[in-house]
Amino acid sequence: MLESTYQACLAYEIQKRGLLTDTEAALPVVYKDVKLNCGYRIDIWVERKVVIEIKAVDALNDVHLAQILTYLKLTDNRLGYLINFNVKRVKNGIRRIVNNL
Numbered sequence: 648m649l650e651s652t653y654q655a656c657l658a659y660e661i662q663k664r665g666l667l668t669d670t671e672a673a674l675p676v677v678y679k680d681v682k683l684n685c686g687y688r689i690d691i692w693v694e695r696k697v698v699i700e701i702k703a704v705d706a707l708n709d710v711h712l713a714q715i716l717t718y719l720k721l722t723d724n725r726l727g728y729l730i731n732f733n734v735k736r737v738k739n740g741i742r743r744i745v746n747n748l
Contacts, residue, residue, distance in 0.1 A: 653732045654690050654701045667694050674721055689718050698727035707731050707742060719746035 658668045674687035691699040700715045707729060715727045725747065731740035 648703065648732070650690075650701045650703045650732075653703060653730075657699070657701065657730075658691050661691065661693055668692065669695070674718060676721065687718065687721065689722070692722070695722075696724055696726070698722060698724055700727065700729050702729065702731045702740075703733045704731060705733060707740075712742075712744065715744050716746060719744065 654670060658670050661668050669692040670690065672689040672692045673684065674689055675682045676685050676687070677683070689698055690701045693699065698715060698718045700711070700718070702711060704711075711729055715729050719725065719727050725745060727744040727746070729742040729744055730737070731742075734740035
């Protein structure tokens with residue numbers, strides 16, 4: 648399946664539990680007091696506190712980790728999840744990412 652399908656389903660399940668989600672949240676970069684829209688988009692932003700990045704790839708690699716760390720730094724959030732749905736068991740595709748704790 649496409650990452651967008653997994654994203655929609657996961658966002659629905661999170662919302663069903665009473666949490667607010669923002670999907671495809673635009674994330675601008677502020678450079679020298681100017682907001683630049685660089686095309687960053689957070690897959691799922693839960694309660695504006697937890698960043699979830701969805702993947703459907705053969706294996707997670709360093710660029711995926713760098714991507715979620717960038718989102719955590721730009722949002723000043725501390726917790727994120729990198730979830731790869733292209734595995735036999737989803738629990739084996741979940742990576743918890745902590746920024747500056």
